Amino acid sequence: MTKNVHVTKWIDEMAAMTQPEKIVWIDGSDEQAEQLRAEACSTGELIKLNEELLPNCYLHRTALNDVARVENRTFICTTKQEDAGNINNWMAPAECYAKLTKLYTGSMKGKTMYVIPYSMGIVGSDFAKYGIELTDSIYVVLNMLIMTRVGNNVLEALGDSPDFIKGLHAKADLDEENRYICHFPEDNTIWSVNSGYGGNVLLGKKCFALRIASYLGRKEGWMAEHMLILGIEFPNGEIKYISAAFPSACGKTNLAMLIPPAVYKNLGYKTWCVGDDIAWLRIGKDGRLWAVNPENGFFGVAPGTNEKSNPNALHTTMRDTIFTNVVHDLDNNTVWWEGLNNNPPKNAIDWKGNKWDYTKYDKKDKSTCGAHPNSRFTASAKNCPCLSSEFNNPAGVPISAIVFGGRRAKTAPLVYQSFNWQHGTFVGSIMASETTAAAAGAVGVVRRDPMAMRPFVGYNMGDYFAHWLEMGKKIPNPPKIFNVNWFRTDDEGNFIWPGFGDNMRVLLWILARCEDKVGAVETAIGYVPKAEDINIEGLKDVTLDTIKDLLTVDVPSWKEDAKNIREFYGVIGDHMPKELYDELDALEKRLG
Ligand code: GTP
Ligand code: SPV
Ligand code: MN
Numbered sequence: 001m002t003k004n005v006h007v008t009k010w011i012d013e014m015a016a017m018t019q020p021e022k023i024v025w026i027d028g029s030d031e032q033a034e035q036l037r038a039e040a041c042s043t044g045e046l047i048k049l050n051e052e053l054l055p056n057c058y059l060h061r062t063a064l065n066d067v068a069r070v071e072n073r074t075f076i077c078t079t080k081q082e083d084a085g086n087i088n089n090w091m092a093p094a095e096c097y098a099k100l101t102k103l104y105t106g107s108m109k110g111k112t113m114y115v116i117p118y119s120m121g122i123v124g125s126d127f128a129k130y131g132i133e134l135t136d137s138i139y140v141v142l143n144m145l146i147m148t149r150v151g152n153n154v155l156e157a158l159g160d161s162p163d164f165i166k167g168l169h170a171k172a173d174l175d176e177e178n179r180y181i182c183h184f185p186e187d188n189t190i191w192s193v194n195s196g197y198g199g200n201v202l203l204g205k206k207c208f209a210l211r212i213a214s215y216l217g218r219k220e221g222w223m224a225e226h227m228l229i230l231g232i233e234f235p236n237g238e239i240k241y242i243s244a245a246f247p248s249a250c251g252k253t254n255l256a257m258l259i260p261p262a263v264y265k266n267l268g269y270k271t272w273c274v275g276d277d278i279a280w281l282r283i284g285k286d287g288r289l290w291a292v293n294p295e296n297g298f299f300g301v302a303p304g305t306n307e308k309s310n311p312n313a314l315h316t317t318m319r320d321t322i323f324t325n326v327v328h329d330l331d332n333n334t335v336w337w338e339g340l341n342n343n344p345p346k347n348a349i350d351w352k353g354n355k356w357d358y359t360k361y362d363k364k365d366k367s368t369c370g371a372h373p374n375s376r377f378t379a380s381a382k383n384c385p386c387l388s389s390e391f392n393n394p395a396g397v398p399i400s401a402i403v404f405g406g407r408r409a410k411t412a413p414l415v416y417q418s419f420n421w422q423h424g425t426f427v428g429s430i431m432a433s434e435t436t437a438a439a440a441g442a443v444g445v446v447r448r449d450p451m452a453m454r455p456f457v458g459y460n461m462g463d464y465f466a467h468w469l470e471m472g473k474k475i476p477n478p479p480k481i482f483n484v485n486w487f488r489t490d491d492e493g494n495f496i497w498p499g500f501g502d503n504m505r506v507l508l509w510i511l512a513r514c515e516d517k518v519g520a521v522e523t524a525i526g527y528v529p530k531a532e533d534i535n536i537e538g539l540k541d542v543t544l545d546t547i548k549d550l551l552t553v554d555v556p557s558w559k560e561d562a563k564n565i566r567e568f569y570g571v572i573g574d575h576m577p578k579e580l581y582d583e584l585d586a587l588e589k590r591l592g
Helices: 006-020 032-045 093-104 139-148 152-158 206-222 251-256 311-316 421-429 461-474 500-512 546-551 553-570 578-591
Strands: 022-024 059-060 074-076 112-120 127-133 164-172 179-183 191-195 223-225 228-233 237-246 270-275 279-284 291-292 297-302 322-324 327-329 334-336 374-381 397-405 415-417 432-434 447-450 480-484
Touching: 006 093, 006 112, 006 127, 006 164, 006 415, 032 059, 032 139, 032 270, 074 270, 093 164, 093 179, 093 191, 112 152, 112 206, 127 139, 127 152, 127 206, 127 578, 139 206, 139 297, 139 322, 139 374, 164 206, 179 206, 179 553, 191 206, 191 421, 206 223, 206 279, 206 461, 228 397, 228 500, 237 251, 237 500, 251 297, 270 291, 297 311, 311 374, 322 432, 397 421, 415 500, 421 461, 421 480, 421 578, 432 461, 461 578, 480 500
Parallel strands: 022 112, 059 322, 074 179, 127 164, 164 191, 237 397, 397 480
Antiparallel strands: 112 127, 179 191, 223 279, 228 237, 228 270, 279 291, 291 397, 297 374, 322 374, 327 334, 415 480, 432 447
């Protein structure tokens, strides 16, 4: 397949350790993918769904103990612990290699090892980076075929270069106690064992395109971020791009595919999706920040996706999609999840593979759900009705605004703008959000999640902040930085802001600010809109007073938050840049 000795020598070593019965190279062809799908169906790994209703779609169920990323079993293995920092789990590389070698040894006996040459970014472009994933899972192969650009052309583009990310994945026994997701940024290596869930095993995604790439980005002067990329087309045809970082399961896919509300649609506004999860950002020759989406598909949260909340995502999943851990409707041989519609299937199998009685379903008790709360669809970007024409542009798109946001029931207002890049970096660094089902562990606990990157920075968080500040100094014409919160609740716990498509109303304020077309009110935390500048035309339950309420800056809770931020900065430790402490001091001073 390739004469590249760096590749062949490494594969030989990995095969000697894992001892597969045979090795199969993935060439990116439809014929081979079709064969693998057929094989996976014959073993029960995949279930073929109704070809008329969901052409080329499949259902997969993971092991019951293997349904989300495992942050406590994810490690950054740098020679010096200090380089991984206090937020990451760290293991010494030699210790980790030794420990995992034991788990990998003989783990592929009697199995096939698949070799997946893939590209993050457009093959052959300046932005692209290459990886090879070795795996014993057909599910992983089929997902990688959707999520990345796979095939022989990647090997051709790599040539005889040693510059590729070496990824090894083995399902082994799916033993939770011995599950490890380990990154060796100094060796361009990722080792994952004992899991079969997306973020733990699709090594091009979080492991490479965020953890390893963030490490490379710092070294090479660019950024890898947990961000969607969205284009907003104005009635005059001009398109402005926004990138936004929200923590896992906090609305990136939804915002990336939003459909403008009628008030804007009727005027000719349109939106275009460039990416829904990861952005690689570089400084362009024109002095602006340019973004590409290194992925080729979407690994999106299924529950809550419906014809009203996200029709674009729903349509994207109508063909060529792998559904993971959703409900199987046996009458139609289709899929269902909570929040799809109000007609749960009567004859159904839940995500655990058991007969599911929809009448026992209780919204408040997650254990009665038919679909796992972190059930997902793997869908091809090319099937997205609002895919940007720039999706395959190797140069990417110029970013006008960076938006941070999270799930905050109280403190954060609907939107505010930072004073400048340094303050914007501070705003990103103090992000906090309620935890979600995307990672194993408690759900709904507020934790600090800087830039939505807490689980994904491949090095010391303090150095990561310093890199943000450094980038700001190097971008002649930087994007403006904002923070949003769609998740403020009333006393009964209901969301006050309608969200979804109506978030466009906030994005247009943001873009107007970028062009100095609208004023703002200066507060202790940043610039907040004048309530009347958020367009509420056509909104049923939202009045000017609702907006005023959503925009309030509650000084006592911010003072409380400031203390918590200081504590968090303390945990990050002595790599924390002084500039961010200066920003924190200044915030406290403004709060009084
Ligand atoms: P990852 O793929 O895990 O990185 O997540 P993501 O950020 O792409 O999350 P996604 O867009 O899939 O959002 C997941 C959850 O957020 C779903 O339960 C949505 O219904 C909910 N959600 C998204 N946008 C909004 C919004 O504007 N308002 C409210 N209230 N909920 C939203
Ligand atoms: C996330 O958890 O942020 C995801 C899904 O986007 S995963 O690929 O599992 O990380
Ligand atoms: Mn994500």
